[in-house]
Amino acid sequence: MESPLGGIGRSVGGAARGAFGGVERLIATVESLAVGITSIEREMKGMRRDMAKVIESVEGLRADLDGFDDVRNATVSMDKGVDELRNGLDGLNALLDRYPRLLGQRAAEKRARRDEADAS
Numbered sequence: 001m002e003s004p005l006g007g008i009g010r011s012v013g014g015a016a017r018g019a020f021g022g023v024e025r026l027i028a029t030v031e032s033l034a035v036g037i038t039s040i041e042r043e044m045k046g047m048r049r050d051m052a053k054v055i056e057s058v059e060g061l062r063a064d065l066d067g068f069d070d071v072r073n074a075t076v077s078m079d080k081g082v083d084e085l086r087n088g089l090d091g092l093n094a095l096l097d098r099y100p101r102l103l104g105q106r107a108a109e110k111r112a113r114r115d116e117a118d119a120s
Contacts, residue, residue: 100108 096102096111100111
């Protein structure tokens with residue numbers, strides 16, 4: 001016959017083995033988490049370096065675009081100058097149309113031929 005204490009010993013031993021197995025699984029899980037965290041940390045450092053490069057590039061682009069303000073202003077100024085020149089040429093053409101003798105006879109005839117060709 002089996003002593004009543006033998007059953008208790010087996011129960012305690014089974015419980016201890018179960019607890020020990022649980023602790024081993026817990027340790028394995030914590031170790032895998034630590035490896036994952038280390039990997040995440042490495043990736044985050046790489047992302048920080050990449051973002052620093054992107055920010056540096058954007059700042060360089062901003063500096064380059066600031067230089068385009070001068071180009072834009074020059075273009076606006078040039079457009080105004082072209083408009084003024086066009087107005088001046090329109091005025092000169094109107095004057096020459098009104099007073100063709102200002103050109104001289106040959107120049108007036110040449111201008112008339114050119115105007116006819118332009119109209120066609």
